[in-house]
Amino acid sequence: MFRKPYRKSSSALFAGLVSAGMAFCLMTAMSSAQDAGFEPSVEDFSCIRDMESVRGFFVTNLLGDIEATLEVANSETGGTYPTGSLIQLVPTEAMVKREPGYNPLTNDWEFFELDVSNGETHIRVRGSDEVVNQFGGNCLECHARAEPQWDMVCEQDHGCDPLPLTPAMLSAIQKTDPRCEATELTEEEAQALQFLAAIRAASEN
Numbered sequence: 001m002f003r004k005p006y007r008k009s010s011s012a013l014f015a016g017l018v019s020a021g022m023a024f025c026l027m028t029a030m031s032s033a034q035d036a037g038f039e040p041s042v043e044d045f046s047c048i049r050d051m052e053s054v055r056g057f058f059v060t061n062l063l064g065d066i067e068a069t070l071e072v073a074n075s076e077t078g079g080t081y082p083t084g085s086l087i088q089l090v091p092t093e094a095m096v097k098r099e100p101g102y103n104p105l106t107n108d109w110e111f112f113e114l115d116v117s118n119g120e121t122h123i124r125v126r127g128s129d130e131v132v133n134q135f136g137g138n139c140l141e142c143h144a145r146a147e148p149q150w151d152m153v154c155e156q157d158h159g160c161d162p163l164p165l166t167p168a169m170l171s172a173i174q175k176t177d178p179r180c181e182a183t184e185l186t187e188e189e190a191q192a193l194q195f196l197a198a199i200r201a202a203s204e205n
């Protein structure tokens, strides 16, 4: 007679502790996900030229720490881009530095292929080591060739195989991002765009 209520209350106490413990774990898991992780969304992408220009590409920080992102981008010895960094060379491709542990294979970069053709951003593909661009190229395969101090950012001299795009083609592509206000092209940029359009038409035939 003594033991029964005792046992009952101890198991009730135990159950109470377990559920309090679980609630605590859940709460800490949730708050650490809020602290360390973030999920970039389609609203995070807009006119490429609204970001900070660095040597021909553009950067920003989706968590607000643009200084930390620029510090790495402008460092002569490289470094690890901080969480929240967004980098773009062309309007349709982007890489975002996710929280530590997101994917060690990609140094925690998430790769995006975007469709901006109607003046709005749509995410075509996103992810880590499996993302392939519209030409069938795996983002990571090329970007992993950058020497380690450059954190998978290729530019022209970090060890990646070069892209078949001239500086005039790149600036023309950046200037004609359909999400930006119209801006004038130089003669050379206009020719570069015509050339790109001709190649595209030929490859579609």
Ligand code: HEC
Pocket: 057, 087, 088, 089, 093, 094, 095, 111, 112, 113, 131, 132, 133, 134, 136, 137, 138, 139, 140, 142, 143, 152, 153, 154, 155, 156, 160, 161, 162, 163
């Ligand atoms: C064929 C190899 C190749 C593939 C595939 C590729 N890239 Fe790149 N990417 C490069 C090179 C090389 C540069 C630097 C070009 C330059 O600055 O002239 C670059 C530049 C960039 C940049 C600007 C920062 C930097 O690294 O210089 C971003 C962002 C980027 N690529 C994202 C992507 C994404 C996202 C994908 C996949 C959807 C992708 N790339 C696929 C080779 C590649």
